[in-house]
Amino acid sequence: MTTIGEALVTLLEHHGVDTVFGIPGVHTVELYRGLASSKIRHVTPRHEQGAGFMADGYARASGRPGVAFVITGPGLTNTITAMAQVRADSVPMLVISGVNALASLGKGFGYLHELPDQRGMMEKVALSSTRVENAAELQPAIDRAFALFKTGRPGPVHIEIPLDVMGKPAMALKPIETADPPEPDHAAVVAGARLIAQAVRPVILAGGGARHAGAALTALAERLDAPVVLTANGRGLLHRHPLVVPASPSLKSVRALIGAADLAVAIGTEFGPTDYDMYADGGFVFPANLVRIDIDAEQLDRRPASVKIETDSKAGLEAVLAVLSDRARASGTSQGEKRAAECRQAARAELTGLxxxxxxxxxxxxxxxxxxxxxxxxxxxxxxxxxxxxxxxxxxxxxxxxxxxxxxxxxxxxxxxxxxxxxxxxxxxxxxxxxxxxxxxxxxxxxxxxxxxxxxxxxxxxxxxxxxxxxxxxxxxxxxxxxxxxxxxxxxxxxxxxxxxxxxxxxxxxxxxxxxxxxxxxxxxxxx
Missing domain, CATH: 3.40.50.970 (Thiamin diphosphate (ThDP)-binding fold, Pyr/PP domains)
Structure with missing residues (x-):
């Protein structure tokens, strides 16, 4: 007999998971039943917060979701800080926890590790929190978690399995369901390309969401002769390229570059204050002419933009480049390399002055x-x-x-x-x-x-x-x-x-x- 806990491990393997971070406890013993015989490596941190941070670092380095196994109650609450960090930085992380027996939930009997409403608490910080109450719900919950990582802005996903469910017989597994990022709307791409083609002094703003789109980003920057301002999580893109500006938009010199542009193209950046207004002086002014590419529809709706393209950064850049190839640039010169060099020099000088x-x-x-x-x-x-x-x-x-x-x-x-x-x-x-x-x-x-x-x-x-x-x-x-x-x-x-x-x-x-x-x-x- 294969248990739900064993089936869970098999499903994780099918989704490409090779490492989980966790501290076993009496409330997760059944989740560990299949680990020893699997190909998944288990790493034991010294605190559940460490498990979450390790899963975060693993995900950022590998590009694949980090996975943590934690116990009911304190194990999960110890992980919340790490979950909030990945939520803020759009990092894919799956947290799988136990929860007390189904019949006891919400009753306040005082069982070990009991919380008034564990899933309700997790819904406040996770992209989603799902309880698996029977064998039929396991695979849909896992497949849905991995779909969330690919089709929208990544973040923490929580799945809890009650103590009296983990050891029950599992159902036969089906082929895993895969998902793809949303395709960019062609009309939005054409509208964005039209604005881009008309710009004389464009600038590009690239955040962490553009990390995997380096070739397309470089191609757009060179096509437009546009300086590329990188937020902290975007650093490493266009290393030493004459168009790169590896400096914070919180600096006055970088704000001046953006303010003098007649168009900004923002890719994979949420315009968070810790990047754009870290001194809380309110000095960053949103470009009046702005094209945004972002996978998160809610994020796009939070800020005004001339054109919004909802898709993965790489897909969006490639779609815009394909349309731009048929469009001539406006007359005039962008002087992108000169503007970028002047901004880099001014930013270094400003840093010294701080x-x-x-x-x-x-x-x-x-x-x-x-x-x-x-x-x-x-x-x-x-x-x-x-x-x-x-x-x-x-x-x-x-x-x-x-x-x-x-x-x-x-x-x-x-x-x-x-x-x-x-x-x-x-x-x-x-x-x-x-x-x-x-x-x-x-x-x-x-x-x-x-x-x-x-x-x-x-x-x-x-x-x-x-x-x-x-x-x-x-x-x-x-x-x-x-x-x-x-x-x-x-x-x-x-x-x-x-x-x-x-x-x-x-x-x-x-x-x-x-x-x-x-x-x-x-x-x-x-x-x-």
């Missing part, structure tokens, strides 16, 4: 990139990450991501980097975290060692929450609570059997990175 420490912070990030070409840099909310989110040109699409935008969960970096390393074992992965944030998820070092995740943990040790301290001083608030004592990182490395080194400069960091072994490593960057 504070004397910022250039050194950015230099540390650039040292990582140059020492380990093609690496993934997974960041936490720490000073060099903030600096690079303002201006930094990474060398691979999707290779720079962090939790300092969107939801902004501290402690994200270490477990997310582990997930990314397990997804791409042949690619160098660097976790850039602060000494304060590192302590949120410090125990996940054990998971890195145990799973042989090749992560280089770089700890920016400024002995506290320096960014918050600066913010307090800027508004004449006496700093309180911003100096949590860091541990002795050398001893932490020894406890987890990790190679350790300590540096205090970008050149020293680069040297330590080049000497890193084929195993997890801890590098402490001591900041004066």
């Amino acid at each position: 504070g004397p420490a910022l250039p050194a912070q950015l230099a540390a990030v650039e040292a990582i990139r140059d020492a380990l070409p093609g690496a993934l840099i997974v960041g936490d909310s720490t000073q060099p990450v903030y600096a690079a989110n303002l201006y930094y040109d990474h060398d691979r699409p999707g290779g720079w991501f962090n939790a300092a935008t969107g939801y902004g969960a501290l402690g994200y970096g270490p477990p997310a980097a582990i997930g990314a390393a397990l997804a791409m074992p042949d690619v160098p992965v660097v976790c850039l975290t602060g000494d304060g944030g590192f302590q949120f998820t410090l125990p996940e070092l054990a998971a890195a060692v145990e799973s042989k995740a090749r992560v280089i943990f770089v700890v920016w040790n400024n002995r506290g929450y320096r960014e918050i301290e600066v913010s307090m001083r800027d508004v004449a608030v006496e700093p309180v609570g911003v100096s949590p004592a860091p541990p002795a990182f050398r001893k932490i490395a020894e406890a987890y059997d990790l190679p350790y080194s300590k540096v205090d400069s970008s050149s020293g960091l680069a040297k330590a990175l080049r000497e890193s072994a084929e195993r997890p490593v801890l590098i402490e960057y001591s900041v004066a």
